[in-house]
Structure formats: structure tokens, C-alpha cells
Amino acid sequence: MNNKETLIKVENLKKYFPMNKSNILTHTQNVKAVDGISFDILKGETFGLVGESGSGKSTTGHLILRLLNPTDGKVYVEDKDIYQHSDRKFRKMRKDLQIIFQDASWALDPKMIIEDILTEPLRIHKIVPRFETEKEVKRLLDIVGLSKNDAKKFPHEFSGGQRQRIGIAKAISTRPKFILCDEPVSALDVSIQSKILNLLTDLQREYDLTYLFIAHGLNVVKHVSDRVGVMYLGKIMEIGNVNTIYNDPKHPYTKALISAFPDPNPEVKNERIVLKGEIPSPINPPKGCLFHTRCPYKMDICDKVIPQLTDINEGHKSACFLNEEVMAKIE
Numbered sequence: 001m002n003n004k005e006t007l008i009k010v011e012n013l014k015k016y017f018p019m020n021k022s023n024i025l026t027h028t029q030n031v032k033a034v035d036g037i038s039f040d041i042l043k044g045e046t047f048g049l050v051g052e053s054g055s056g057k058s059t060t061g062h063l064i065l066r067l068l069n070p071t072d073g074k075v076y077v078e079d080k081d082i083y084q085h086s087d088r089k090f091r092k093m094r095k096d097l098q099i100i101f102q103d104a105s106w107a108l109d110p111k112m113i114i115e116d117i118l119t120e121p122l123r124i125h126k127i128v129p130r131f132e133t134e135k136e137v138k139r140l141l142d143i144v145g146l147s148k149n150d151a152k153k154f155p156h157e158f159s160g161g162q163r164q165r166i167g168i169a170k171a172i173s174t175r176p177k178f179i180l181c182d183e184p185v186s187a188l189d190v191s192i193q194s195k196i197l198n199l200l201t202d203l204q205r206e207y208d209l210t211y212l213f214i215a216h217g218l219n220v221v222k223h224v225s226d227r228v229g230v231m232y233l234g235k236i237m238e239i240g241n242v243n244t245i246y247n248d249p250k251h252p253y254t255k256a257l258i259s260a261f262p263d264p265n266p267e268v269k270n271e272r273i274v275l276k277g278e279i280p281s282p283i284n285p286p287k288g289c290l291f292h293t294r295c296p297y298k299m300d301i302c303d304k305v306i307p308q309l310t311d312i313n314e315g316h317k318s319a320c321f322l323n324e325e326v327m328a329k330i331e
Contacts, residue, residue, distance in 0.1 A: 007178060007210050008041035008064060013073035015059050019283065032282045033059040035234035036073070041178075046204065046211040048225030048242065050218050050257065052279055055231040057214045061180040064212065065097050066090060077178070095125040095174035102183040104167030108155040114141070114166055115151035121173045140169040144199060161192035165199070172203060181213045185220060197224055218254075219261040222246055227315070230254045233282055233290040236309060240316035250318035252295050289321070297322055 016030035034056045041047045049057045062068045064075050066082050075082050077097065082090060101107050108117055118137045122128055128136045138148040144165040155163055164184065171179050181200065185193040201224060203209060215221050221228055222242060229239040230253060238251040249255045256273040275294045280286055286293050292302035299321055307319040 004042040006040045007043040009076040011038050011074045012036050014071040016071045029283050032234050037236050039229055043210055044208050045226040046213050046224050048213045048221035048228040050215055050221050051231035054279055056234040057231055058182055061182055096177045098171040098176040099180040100167055100171050100184045103187050104163040107167050110155055113152055125174050144169045160188055178210045181211050183214055218257050233285050238318045244316050250312055250323050251320045252297050253291050
């Protein structure tokens with residue numbers, strides 16, 4: 001039984017992007033980027049969110065940070081519904097909710113030196129007195145493994161891995177409670193990825209941070225996450241403890257994602273599950289189970305009824321008719 005408190009609570013969250021304006025002759029089509037998902041993120045844990053491109057992972061993260069407004073649903077931060085706050089009131093919460101981008105260049109103004117980039121959030125949120133900002137910038141750079149002399153440089157003078165370290169320094173500068181890690185290592189060389197992941201893990205332990213870690217592949221998420229949610233076409237297909245998901249996956253989509261990455265032990269030979277076809281359009285998703293058009297185990301019921309995310313055992317849920325628990329729910 002997990003006794004950790006809930007920091008983030010997501011309830012029936014939806015985000016539809018309209019494709020065209022309605023008129024008498026035209027019906028509005030919506031891209032269902034996120035389509036009714038619910039999950040919790042506990043204080044101090046890393047919750048991994050995985051899936052192919054277009055599954056809705058990043059949109060979910062941006063909704064949690066209120067970078068986007070939802071079509072429907074709620075997001076609670078420490079039991080406070082963030083969408084019920086005015087922009088002015090939510091601005092006070094902003095320092096507690098930060099983001100690390102896939103490409104740190106998006107968060108670093110190329111015309112500013114690093115000292116000014118890191119000083120800006122310190123002043124906006126009044127983290128330290130003005131006379132201590134220079135000292136705090138040096139401290140932040142030291143925490144992420146950079147030199148105090150780097151404070152006078154511009155972003156283009158750094159490598160990709162170093163820029164990501166600066167992006168991390170900026171994210172932790174406001175002393176947040178929660179950080180969205182939006183594919184923070186996917187743009188880096190493999191040799192650099194492990195160093196950045198180790199840095200994130202060390203910072204989490206030292207500052208009691210909570211992460212939502214978004215990635216395409218389960219191989220990266222496996223090493224940093226406590227729990228994992230698997231997304232497909234805007235819905236969560238499976239959710240559970242990271243070891244349970246890897247050792248006993250219940251959904252065919254999860255099994256396919258895991259099989260895509262070879263085991264580091266050369267003696268272990270996993271059979272690759274190759275999914276046929278492309279991920280369907282979120283504008284016109286399939287009826288029934290969203291995955292049935294690519295599923296190697298498709299049954300007659302799959303294209304008629306939508307499987308619900310159902311408890312398999314404590315904390316482990318799956319939305320698939322192959323599971324007896326899901327079938328029992330509709331019988």
C-alpha cells in the first residue's frame with residue numbers, strides 16, 4: 001500500500017482541437033488529442049507517460065501546466081482545481097509547476113547570456129533578494145555540473161547536453177514541486193542521455209521533486225519511473241507500477257512497445273511484435289477499441305465495444321478484452 005500523498009490529480013481530461021469553423025454547410029471536425037483520461041501523480045514520484053507520436057502525451061503535460069486550456073475535465077494540484085483560478089491567482093502557482101523541454105533552445109533566449117536567463121525567474125518570483133541573485137545563479141550552475149564562468153556565455157556557445165543542463169537549472173530555479181520532463185533526452189546522444197537522467201534522479205532525491213516524464217520509448221522510462229501510463233490516440237491503454245508493466249504487460253500495445261527495444265542481456269531473446277499500419281487519425285478514430293485496427297489479437301467484440309480501463313490487480317489497470325477482468329465488467 002502506497003502512503004504517499006497525491007500532488008497531481010487528473011480527472012476525465014479532454015482536449016479537442018477544432019479543424020474548421022462551423023457553419024450551416026460544414027460540420028466541425030475535432031482532433032481528439034486527449035480524450036477522457038484520469039490518473040494521479042504522487043508526491044516525490046516519477047510518473048512516466050509513453051506512446052507513439054500523436055498519442056497525446058505532450059498535450060497532457062501542457063494541460064497539467066495550464067499551458068493549454070482543456071475541452072473538459074479537471075486538473076488538481078494539491079486538491080486545488082487549477083482551471084478555477086484566475087490568471088492572476090494562478091501566476092502565484094506557476095513557480096511550483098515547471099517544464100524541461102525536449103530541446104533546451106526553446107527555453108533559452110539566444111540574445112541573453114546565461115546569467116540573465118537564470119536571473120529572470122529568480123526576480124519574477126522573488127526567490128532570493130536582488131543582492132543574492134548572482135550567488136544563486138552560480139549555485140544553480142554548480143548543481144547542474146557547469147562552471148560559474150559559464151554565466152557570461154550565450155546559449156549557442158554550449159553543446160546540446162550543456163544546454164539541457166541550463167534548461168534544468170532554469171526549471172529548478174523557482175524551487176518547484178512538480179516538473180514536466182517533456183522528452184528531455186530524446187534529442188541527445190546516447191552517451192549524454194544517461195548523464196542527464198542521473199542528474200534528474202539526483203535532483204529529485206535532493207529536492208523532493210515530482211516528475212511527469214514523457215518519452216516515446218519504454219526503455220528510457222524504465223530506468224527513471226515509479227509508475228507508467230501507456231497512451232494511444234488520446235487514451236490510456238494501461239497503467240501500473242513500472243516493474244509490473246515491464247514484467248507482466250497486459251495490453252497488446254504495451255507488449256509491442258516493450259518488444260521494440262532489445263534486452264541489454266544478450267542471452268535474453270525477445271520476440272519482436274511488429275504492428276501493422278499507421279496510428280489512425282485522431283480526427284476520425286476507430287469505433288470500439290482504438291487499437292483494434294493494428295492489434296494482432298483482435299476479437300469480434302473489439303470493433304464494437306470500447307474497453308474500459310479496469311483493475312487487473314492493485315494499481316495495475318488495462319483496457320483490453322483479452323483480460324478476464326475487463327470481460328467480466330461487461331458481462
